[in-house]
Amino acid sequence: xxxxxxxxGAIKGIGPKAEERLGRLGIETVWDLLLHLPMRYExxxxxVPLKSLEAGQEALVTGQVVGVDMPRGRRQSLLxxxxxxxxxxxxxxxxxxxxxxxxxxxGCWVRAYGAIRFGSDGIEMVHPDYRVFSDEPGPSxxxxxxxxxxxxxxxxxxxxxxxxxxxxxxxxxxxxTLESDFANFADALRFxxxxxxxENAAKRLETARKRVVLDEFLSHYLVLRRRRERHKTLETTxxxxxxxxxxxxLSSLGFHLTPAQAxxxxxxxxxxxxxxxxxxxxxxxxxxxxxxxxxxxxxRAVENEGQVAIMAPTEVLAExxxxxxxxxxxxxxxxxGLITGRLRAAARRERQTEVAxxxxxxxxxxxxxxxxxxxxxxxxxAIVDEQHRFGVHQRMQLRDKGHxxxxxxxxxxxxxxxxxxxxxxDMDVSVIDELPPGRQTIQTRVLGPAQRxxxxxxxxxxxxxxxxxxxxxxxxxxxxxxxxHAAETVFAEFEAKLSSKCGLVHGRMNGDQKSAVxxxxxxxxxxxxxxxxxxxxxxxxxxxxxxxxxxxxxxxxAQLHQLRGRVGRGSEASACLLLWEHPVSEVARQRLETxxxxxxxxxxxxxxxxxxxxxxxxxxxxxxEQAFRVADLGRDAHLIGEVASLGDxxxxxxxxxxxxxxxxxxxxxxxxxxx
Ligand code: ADP
Ligand code: MG
Numbered sequence: 001x002x003x004x005x006x007x008x009g010a011i012k013g014i015g016p017k018a019e020e021r022l023g024r025l026g027i028e029t030v031w032d033l034l035l036h037l038p039m040r041y042e043x044x045x046x047x048v049p050l051k052s053l054e055a056g057q058e059a060l061v062t063g064q065v066v067g068v069d070m071p072r073g074r075r076q077s078l079l080x081x082x083x084x085x086x087x088x089x090x091x092x093x094x095x096x097x098x099x100x101x102x103x104x105x106x107g108c109w110v111r112a113y114g115a116i117r118f119g120s121d122g123i124e125m126v127h128p129d130y131r132v133f134s135d136e137p138g139p140s141x142x143x144x145x146x147x148x149x150x151x152x153x154x155x156x157x158x159x160x161x162x163x164x165x166x167x168x169x170x171x172x173x174x175x176x177t178l179e180s181d182f183a184n185f186a187d188a189l190r191f192x193x194x195x196x197x198x199e200n201a202a203k204r205l206e207t208a209r210k211r212v213v214l215d216e217f218l219s220h221y222l223v224l225r226r227r228r229e230r231h232k233t234l235e236t237t238x239x240x241x242x243x244x245x246x247x248x249x250l251s252s253l254g255f256h257l258t259p260a261q262a263x264x265x266x267x268x269x270x271x272x273x274x275x276x277x278x279x280x281x282x283x284x285x286x287x288x289x290x291x292x293x294x295x296x297x298x299x300r301a302v303e304n305e306g307q308v309a310i311m312a313p314t315e316v317l318a319e320x321x322x323x324x325x326x327x328x329x330x331x332x333x334x335x336x337g338l339i340t341g342r343l344r345a346a347a348r349r350e351r352q353t354e355v356a357x358x359x360x361x362x363x364x365x366x367x368x369x370x371x372x373x374x375x376x377x378x379x380x381x382a383i384v385d386e387q388h389r390f391g392v393h394q395r396m397q398l399r400d401k402g403h404x405x406x407x408x409x410x411x412x413x414x415x416x417x418x419x420x421x422x423x424x425x426d427m428d429v430s431v432i433d434e435l436p437p438g439r440q441t442i443q444t445r446v447l448g449p450a451q452r453x454x455x456x457x458x459x460x461x462x463x464x465x466x467x468x469x470x471x472x473x474x475x476x477x478x479x480x481x482x483x484x485h486a487a488e489t490v491f492a493e494f495e496a497k498l499s500s501k502c503g504l505v506h507g508r509m510n511g512d513q514k515s516a517v518x519x520x521x522x523x524x525x526x527x528x529x530x531x532x533x534x535x536x537x538x539x540x541x542x543x544x545x546x547x548x549x550x551x552x553x554x555x556x557x558a559q560l561h562q563l564r565g566r567v568g569r570g571s572e573a574s575a576c577l578l579l580w581e582h583p584v585s586e587v588a589r590q591r592l593e594t595x596x597x598x599x600x601x602x603x604x605x606x607x608x609x610x611x612x613x614x615x616x617x618x619x620x621x622x623x624x625e626q627a628f629r630v631a632d633l634g635r636d637a638h639l640i641g642e643v644a645s646l647g648d649x650x651x652x653x654x655x656x657x658x659x660x661x662x663x664x665x666x667x668x669x670x671x672x673x674x675x
Pocket of ligand 1: 255256257258261284285286287288289290291292412436437540569
């Protein structure tokens with residue numbers, strides 16, 4: 001007897017080889033197999049008349065064999081000519097067995113399904129899925145045949161056989177019920193694997209898929225809520241207000257906090273005073289001023305004799321944070337240190353000892369902070385900047401270095417509200433929703449290849465005015481495969497052509513080289529910095545007023561917005577020039593237009609979601625973490641809006657359904673470790 005937890009090997013026809021291949025798709029149990037949904041369907045319900053076949057489509061054809069031959073072209077092939085009352089058509093095989101050839105005789109009937117293409121003898125079907133009949137067959141009984149996203153040599157035909165067997169387990173399995181045309185989850189799942197072909201099929205399939213996706217979104221939300229509930233019962237060291245060092249920093253800053261900074265700082269300090277470990281997301285557009293808010297949190301921790309870890313996604317950014325925090329905190333007697341991957345062994349050991357002994361209060365670092373050798377004497381607060389670059393697991397690793405430290409996660413990527421509610425349901429959220437005063441709005445222009453030379457002279461003019469320019473390329477060096485300007489080439493061109501002092505920074509340079517160039521740019525010794533997208537995150541040079549993005553058509557909206565945020569940080573008017581090259585896709589054109597017409601990160605994020613889906617927003621792409629197994633955020637994000645309210649209602653009114661949803665997605669497949 002099969003049950004959901006049975007290993008796929010228990011299904012008839014799945015041997016060790018198929019099992020291994022399924023394993024590569026993440027399918028281990030019968031339940032995994034059922035949650036592996038078809039990506040599309042072949043309509044095998046009706047034969048297409050032979051005369052109306054067209055290249056580029058897939059079709060079911062039925063005809064009588066009127067001729068078989070084996071022309072000797074460049075490659076030998078088997079050609080089978082068919083006819084029905086409307087016309088003629090032929091099937092072709094390049095590989096065939098003798099038995100196959102013998103089975104396809106003149107006079108018999110063939111029904112075949114496949115893609116139609118242009119061949120040397122007109123349109124044809126190559127290696128179709130076919131059956132032979134001795135007489136004219138009746139109407140097709142095959143209906144809609146699911147096609148599975150598969151790889152590693154697993155055909156949809158075999159997948160269909162296996163899922164047929166697996167579907168039996170749904171008969172007495174309790175799954176969730178929700179208001180929908182498919183109230184029962186099991187019915188929706190069954191329909192997706194075995195749809196009935198009628199005129200409503202497309203619509204019913206859509207409804208069934210939505211039902212399944214909604215169930216999956218709900219499971220995610222419910223797990224996060226449960227985690228949050230559990231989190232609220234934990235106890236850690238409260239960090240109450242003590243020495244007033246915060247006020248001291250405030251008065252030495254030289255600027256006033258914006259109301260949004262003041263509000264979010266209060267929210268965070270309130271969390272820290274409690275004995276429940278803080279778990280807060282601090283969201284704010286680029287340049288909104290998150291760092292100073294984090295600094296107040298750090299001060300609070302140090303006042304309570306605790307240590308703080310601040311994690312940044314790149315060395316450039318870690319160094320910048322180190323500088324900023326040193327500048328702000330050292331005058332208060334707080335000791336700040338830096339640990340990055342490029343510290344030499346001896347220096348690193350020394351730094352580690354200082355951390356372990358508690359000689360450093362605040363430690364800024366990159367991934368290097370995760371390493372086991374780094375131990376803290378008393379870690380009470382972990383601050384993670386630019387959260388989308390790190391995965392959940394890395395965050396947890398850092399958390400485990402203390403005894404339930406408070407956690408502050410900062411992200412510059414504005415996340416649309418609907419997504420925040422559902423996807424960060426385990427965190428409290430603070431939003432800095434205004435920029436510091438006096439910021440110049442950044443003028444954004446979209447320019448084509450014809451204007452390139454003018455842009456270059458404009459860069460020179462910008463240097464003459466004593467201001468600095470970023471010139472961002474999407475490639476490091478010329479690439480035969482990719483037609484785009486490369487940073488090294490542009491740098492060489494500028495050095496020859498411009499009188500401005502130029503610098504080059506890209507991801508393949510080592511850390512020392514990179515930070516030397518960044519330091520020179522910061523100090524104003526370099527006027528034009530040619531860079532790859534390594535400078536995307538967090539770099540702060542107020543005198544840089546011009547951002548040129550070469551081949552802007554190749555970058556995503558979120559990334560373009562981040563890059564643009566590198567300018568407009570000082571008091572001078574700033575501009576962002578988006579240079580495109582042919583060809584520009586329609587979506588790329590819309591991205592550039594969105595950016596030209598808006599400076600509002602949240603608006604841009606919403607638009608990004610519409611245009612592409614939030615893979616980058618959620619960071620699943622960078623970290624390789626697969627957030628969902630059925631849901632596709634790009635396509636299904638609009639369903640998330642109802643997840644939070646529906647989930648909350650289920651939590652209070654229908655624990656039975658909650659249990660079933662969690663069983664479906666979390667417990668049964670054993671996929672998401674409940675971190
Ligand atoms: P982000 O939110 O992108 O991390 P930062 O914290 O780097 O932004 O702040 C960007 C710049 O704005 C920094 O130079 C910072 O010192 C400055 N800044 C922050 N808050 C204010 C404020 N309230 N008034 C003026 N300048 C501010
Ligand atoms: Mg920042």
